[in-house]
Amino acid sequence: xxxxxxxxxxxxxxxxxxxxxxxxxxxxxxxxxxxxxxxxxxxxxxxxxxxxxxxxxxxxxxxxxxxxxxxxxxxxxxxxxxxxxxxxxxxxxxxxxxxxxxxxxxxxxxxxxxxxxxxxxxxxxxxxxxxxxxxxxxxxxxxxxxxxxxxxxxxxxxxxxxxxxxxxxxxxxxxxxxxxxxxxxxxxxxxxxxxxxxxxxxxxxxxxxxxxxxxxxxxxxxxxxxxxxxxxxxxxxxxxxxxxxxxxxxxxxxxxxxxxxxxxxxxxxxxxxxxxxxxxxxxxxxxxxxxxxxxxxxxxxxxxxxxxxxxxxxxxxxxxxxxxxxxxxxxxxxxxxxxxxxxxx
Amino acid sequence: xxxxxxxxxxxxxxxxxxxxxxxxxxxxxxxxxxxxxxxxxxxxxxxxxxxxxxxxxxxxxxxxxxxxxxxxxxxxxxxxxxxxxxxxxxxxxxxxxxxxxxxxxxxxxxxxxxxxxxxxxxxxxxxxxxxxxxxxxxxxxxxxxxxxxxxxxxxxxxxxxxxxxxxxxxxxxxxxxxxxxxxxxxxxxxxxxxxxxxxxxxxxxxxxxxxxxxxxxxxxxxxxxxxxxxxxxxxxxxxxxxxxxxxxxxxxxxxxxxxxxxxxxxxxxxxxxxxxxxxxxxxxxxxxxxxxxxxxxxxxxxxxxxxxxxxxxxxxxxxxxxxxxxxxxxxxxxxxxxxxxxxxxxxxxxxxxxxxxxxxxxxxxxxxxxxxxxxxxxxxxxx
Numbered sequence: 150x151x152x153x154x155x156x157x158x159x160x161x162x163x164x165x166x167x168x169x170x171x172x173x174x175x176x177x178x179x180x181x182x183x184x185x186x187x188x189x190x191x192x193x194x195x196x197x198x199x200x201x202x203x204x205x206x207x208x209x210x211x212x213x214x215x216x217x218x219x220x221x222x223x224x225x226x227x228x229x230x231x232x233x234x235x236x237x238x239x240x241x242x243x244x245x246x247x248x249x250x251x252x253x254x255x256x257x258x259x260x261x262x263x264x265x266x267x268x269x270x271x272x273x274x275x276x277x278x279x280x281x282x283x284x285x286x287x288x289x290x291x292x293x294x295x296x297x298x299x300x301x302x303x304x305x306x307x308x309x310x311x312x313x314x315x316x317x318x319x320x321x322x323x324x325x326x327x328x329x330x331x332x333x334x335x336x337x338x339x340x341x342x343x344x345x346x347x348x349x350x351x352x353x354x355x356x357x358x359x360x361x362x363x364x365x366x367x368x369x370x371x372x373x374x375x376x377x378x379x380x381x382x383x384x385x386x387x388x389x390x391x392x393x394x395x396x397x398x399x400x401x402x403x404x405x406x407x408x409x410x411x412x413x414x415x416x417x418x419x420x421x422x423x424x425x426x427x428x429x430x431x432x433x434x435x436x437x438x439x440x441x442x443x444x445x446x447x448x449x450x451x452x453x454x455x456x457x458x459x460x461x462x463x464x465x466x467x468x469x470x471x472x473x474x475x476x477x478x479x480x481x482x483x484x485x486x487x488x489x490x491x492x493x494x
Numbered sequence: 495x496x497x498x499x500x501x502x503x504x505x506x507x508x509x510x511x512x513x514x515x516x517x518x519x520x521x522x523x524x525x526x527x528x529x530x531x532x533x534x535x536x537x538x539x540x541x542x543x544x545x546x547x548x549x550x551x552x553x554x555x556x557x558x559x560x561x562x563x564x565x566x567x568x569x570x571x572x573x574x575x576x577x578x579x580x581x582x583x584x585x586x587x588x589x590x591x592x593x594x595x596x597x598x599x600x601x602x603x604x605x606x607x608x609x610x611x612x613x614x615x616x617x618x619x620x621x622x623x624x625x626x627x628x629x630x631x632x633x634x635x636x637x638x639x640x641x642x643x644x645x646x647x648x649x650x651x652x653x654x655x656x657x658x659x660x661x662x663x664x665x666x667x668x669x670x671x672x673x674x675x676x677x678x679x680x681x682x683x684x685x686x687x688x689x690x691x692x693x694x695x696x697x698x699x700x701x702x703x704x705x706x707x708x709x710x711x712x713x714x715x716x717x718x719x720x721x722x723x724x725x726x727x728x729x730x731x732x733x734x735x736x737x738x739x740x741x742x743x744x745x746x747x748x749x750x751x752x753x754x755x756x757x758x759x760x761x762x763x764x765x766x767x768x769x770x771x772x773x774x775x776x777x778x779x780x781x782x783x784x785x786x787x788x789x790x791x792x793x794x795x796x797x798x799x800x801x802x803x804x805x806x807x808x809x810x811x812x813x814x815x816x817x818x819x820x821x822x823x824x825x826x827x828x829x830x831x832x833x834x835x836x837x838x839x840x841x842x843x844x845x846x847x848x849x850x851x852x853x854x855x856x857x858x859x860x861x862x863x864x865x866x867x868x869x870x871x872x873x874x875x876x877x
Binding site: 345409412413416419421467469471473474475476477478479480481483485 | 495498502504507508511538539540541542543544545613725841852860861862863864865
């Protein structure tokens with residue numbers, strides 16, 4: 150019997166406590182499911198820790214826990230998201246990601262077929278990104294103590310010589326660029342939430358951004374800030390940067406791309422697209438004179454086609470992010486407190 | 495987006511702004527109360543104030559359903575979840591409102607109470623169906639807009655024979671509040687504050703119609719313009735109010751004709767009337783006891799009335815000390831007049847209800863309008 154046959158047989162069942170017990174069942178799960186999909190020379194060494202060479206330069210490390218519901222959503226799933234999310238955190242320091250690790254917490258009773266789909270999707274995302282998962286861990290918790298599956302990934306990368314990207318680099322006068330339309334991921338997820346299901350063709354924008362970042366850094370090595378506006382959306386990201394660099398910002402609402410479907414869903418639910426999560430977009434702050442060059446590089450990349458100049462960094466000790474509204478007024482763009490909630494009146 | 499963008503058009507806004515500036519008389523100022531939090535939200539989110547001349551001022555009204563719920567009723571809801579062990583279902587806005595000693599539903603949930611956020615009353619019914627061995631209470635709040643869905647849920651529960659579903663009813667009525675505000679000493683002649691007219695509720699009026707405001711407009715000689723929630727609706731309504739004031743009229747006019755009629759939605763009104771009756775009096779945060787201003791569940795549906803089903807204890811509920819929510823809800827103070835605003839009280843750590851809901855005046859000031867405060871402070875500094 151081949152390993153693949155065994156895997157196929159086992160996939161009809163569900164996770165039980167023995168899969169985390171350290172015994173044969175766990176070894177089989179690792180061999181037949183995880184390693185079957187994620188196979189690469191470092192992982193296949195099969196040791197408790199991954200062993201690899203390190204290139205010269207500054208290393209970057211980022212870790213991210215993924216606890217998403219639903220696990221499968223239009224445009225992705227928790228597996229691909231766990232890869233993209235961490236790769237993007239590494240890439241936002243200007244780094245080239247090298248390796249990933251993955252820790253799984255499985256809930257007893259979780260269908261093995263679903264786990265197989267998730268790990269396959271994870272492997273595909275890692276392969277497309279060119280970054281192998283080199284070590285991992287699996288634990289099983291009793292039914293009711295988890296939510297199907299939680300995945301924590303850690304990414305390691307290296308920053309090219311001369312690149313110093315950090316939120317506190319933002320300075321008054323610099324340009325604020327956005328790589329594309331906002332709110333796609335959050336709306337795709339919401340459309341599948343229990344009690345809130347609605348019809349939309351919006352897909353999550355979940356994607357690994359390091360290729361786009363590499364092109365941008367090659368064109369303009371002096372990029373000041375890179376951030377991916379995930380949870381809390383664009384507003385949270387810009388506020389974080391403003392606070393870190395002790396600056397303010399002035400945005401133009403009409404310059405911020407929002408897909409009509411996303412705008413409509415947000416309108417219906419009483420949400421602000423500025424606060425809705427993205428998983429494949431980045432914000433870049435650079436010297437104003439580099440903005441045009443960067444925009445053309447971004448627009449030449451598949452993940453930056455709709456890149457836009459959305460505003461400028463200002464001097465402001467109160468660190469306010471302000472916006473000229475499409476209506477012609479002004480407002481503050483604040484970050485959210487807690488969850489964004491649909492309005493009731 | 496069709497049917498939305500038309501009401502947020504910049505060119506039209508500028509045209510209306512010019513017209514308002516032209517017709518607003520320089521020798522006087524205009525204080526208009528926007529009754530609804532929806533209006534407050536639109537004014538701040540779109541920066542409508544920037545398009546107004548200096549002598550037109552918005553006075554923020556009590557029309558934020560989360561804001562006007564008195565602390566005691568919130569404490570009662572916490573008690574239902576904690577002491578009576580029910581599954582308490584609630585609209586999300588309610589979760590973070592601080593009760594006595596800052597105890598909110600979200601705190602109670604963290605401490606183990608079973609409190610679930612729902613998007614509609616039908617979600618609450620579903621939870622009741624799915625948990626036949628648990629009592630499920632829907633924490634009903636809101637104005638006339640949210641009342642019909644509660645009535646539907648109660649009737650549906652009766653039709654299905656559900657015995658584990660009830661409603662903790664806190665629905666309140668708009669017209670009574672308008673009269674109450676104008677009767678208060680704050681707005682009496684020579685009082686500390688003034689209202690020249692009202693931007694009337696939009697969604698509420700879709701249900702009750704524009705007719706119920708006619709008595710107040712006549713009695714107090716204040717114009718009312720039913721205004722939609724889009725920014726152009728607000729501006730057009732301001733223009734209509736200015737014209738009424740200038741001409742000495744005090745009528746109920748309807749700007750929101752695409753939704754509101756004089757008679758309202760008869761079917762919804764009949765449904766509400768079948769399930770609910772008017773309470774003699776009800777406490778509003780900020781306004782105190784207001785006669786004929788809220789609904790309770792009729793005896794015929796007593797089986798679904800959480801207040802009859804559970805023995806809710808008497809308690810000593812208290813507002814947060816120094817919180818100006820009550821005065822802000824009456825329209826006599828601005829959020830920036832409150833000592834707590836922006837210092838101890840922010841949306842991350844709300845001390846009062848007005849800082850929680852996106853429709854609350856404090857949250858709107860903080861979230862969208864903080865730079866105005868900063869600018870004013872700068873202007874006040876000696877050069």
